[in-house]
Amino acid sequence: MAPAAFGESVQDLELAARARLDDALTLRDRNRLIGAVYLLGYVAEMYLKVAVYRRLGARPNAQTRPLWRRARNEAERMELPRHLGQWDGGHGLMFWARLLWSLPSAEGTLDGRVRADLFRHVSRIERHWTIHLRYSPNQGGWQEAQIVYASVEWIRRRRFQLWR
Amino acid sequence: MPVHKIRRNLSPQAFELRAALVAEWRSPRADKSAEPVIYEVDPGADEPLWLYVVWSRWKDVSPTDRSDVILDAFEEIRGKEELVRIAAAIGLTPAEARAEGIAKMLGRDDEP
Numbered sequence: 001m002a003p004a005a006f007g008e009s010v011q012d013l014e015l016a017a018r019a020r021l022d023d024a025l026t027l028r029d030r031n032r033l034i035g036a037v038y039l040l041g042y043v044a045e046m047y048l049k050v051a052v053y054r055r056l057g058a059r060p061n062a063q064t065r066p067l068w069r070r071a072r073n074e075a076e077r078m079e080l081p082r083h084l085g086q087w088d089g090g091h092g093l094m095f096w097a098r099l100l101w102s103l104p105s106a107e108g109t110l111d112g113r114v115r116a117d118l119f120r121h122v123s124r125i126e127r128h129w130t131i132h133l134r135y136s137p138n139q140g141g142w143q144e145a146q147i148v149y150a151s152v153e154w155i156r157r158r159r160f161q162l163w164r
Numbered sequence: 165m166p167v168h169k170i171r172r173n174l175s176p177q178a179f180e181l182r183a184a185l186v187a188e189w190r191s192p193r194a195d196k197s198a199e200p201v202i203y204e205v206d207p208g209a210d211e212p213l214w215l216y217v218v219w220s221r222w223k224d225v226s227p228t229d230r231s232d233v234i235l236d237a238f239e240e241i242r243g244k245e246e247l248v249r250i251a252a253a254i255g256l257t258p259a260e261a262r263a264e265g266i267a268k269m270l271g272r273d274d275e276p
Contacts, residue, residue, distance in 0.1 A: 060250055061227075061228050061232060159212065160212045
């Protein structure tokens with residue numbers, strides 16, 4: 001649980017992602033499946049943003065607002081603007097994934113296998129999640145919740161690999 | 165575009181706290197009631213670490229400075245390569261730790 005006094009730092013996203021993941025699993029286990037998927041998408045978004053910010057050299061306590069701007073500038077500098085169509089107000093998972101695999105860290109860019117797996121998992125999540133899901137009157141299905149959860153869990157477990 | 169790397173310098177108070185934290189990390193005291201209390205939450209292979217430091221001396225220190233002190237102390241003990249593994253470095257006073265339910269969250273019965 002993040003202390004409220006933190007403001008919005010990179011580590012706030014890390015802690016919030018963990019908390020929302022727990023919330024999503026509680027909803028899933030109570031068969032509130034659209035609610036679970038809705039939260040799971042944001043969990044993926046937060047973990048991807050953390051990984052991008054860390055690749056940009058941020059420490060855990062760095063504020064996210066300037067990093068968010070820098071991420072957009074980096075995307076433009078790297079001529080990724082054609083993917084800004086997927087920016088979606090900063091919620092586009094594929095945008096963050098594309099940026100992530102384009103940014104070098106001290107250890108270089110992501111290796112091909114990790115990139116391919118990341119693309120596969122982000123694509124799977126995006127097939128079932130958008131920020132507009134909150135307007136859906138549907139109940140959602142168990143299988144789709146499980147698919148999204150498995151892909152979010154893949155990102156969570158490899159997030160250190162994604163940012164180092 | 166020029167690159168400007170701006171690193172905030174620690175205040176004299178924070179600098180003193182860092183030295184005390186480094187000393188505790190290097191030679192932890194056996195007294196279980198002694199502060200600071202350091203929790204290294206390590207979920208295992210290839211996952212990032214969370215650090216919690218519970219300490220009454222954080223009282224007048226901002227959350228950002230607390231994190232800086234913890235990160236700088238950790239870097240001094242373990243080096244830059246390990247520092248990149250830290251996902252969160254959080255300083256809490258004992259009262260804040262109780263309010264946040266940190267002991268419960270860490271799966272410990274002993275309240276800090």
